[in-house]
Amino acid sequence: MTRRDFFAQTTAWLGAGAALALTRCGGGDEPSDGPAAGSCLDNGTEVTISGNHGHVLMVSKDDVAAGVDKTYDITGGATHTHMVTITAADFATLADNQSIAKTVTTPHTHNITVRCA
Incomplete structure (x- = not known):
């Protein structure tokens, strides 16, 4: 060669x-369908907390699968605590890959959004 x-x-x-x-x-x-929707049962959740100053909320895929009321302490790195209850109905919504919103008000207000990862 x-x-x-x-x-x-x-x-x-x-x-x-x-x-x-x-x-x-x-x-x-052809237009793309965009990013794939998250799956709470496969990947767990992502959480946003308005006005956050160190609070942390972790909602695992195991919690979503269990589907029973659960109260979380979201203190994280903050100097005070807030308690957030996610109900069985909320977990059913997450299992259906939809987001939920919660509000805590004591000692001040935080709006919390939990969505599928």
Whole structure:
């Protein structure tokens, strides 16, 4: 095989590989469905706490699967505590991959959103 033949074959293989990669990327004009929805039963949850100053709430996939009322202490790194109760109905909502909202008001207010990860 000559140098010229080798170069021609290599270029052809690289071109074919690039074309294959482009077709697998789905580079068409069709809109994408966006990111996959989270699954509380598979991945647990993500939590946001408004006006947060160190509080932490962890709702595990095991808690969602158990589906029974549970009260959480969300003190975390804060110097005071708040208690948050997630009910069996709330867990059923999470198991259906929907978010829930809670509010704690003592000694001040935090709005808490729990959504599937």
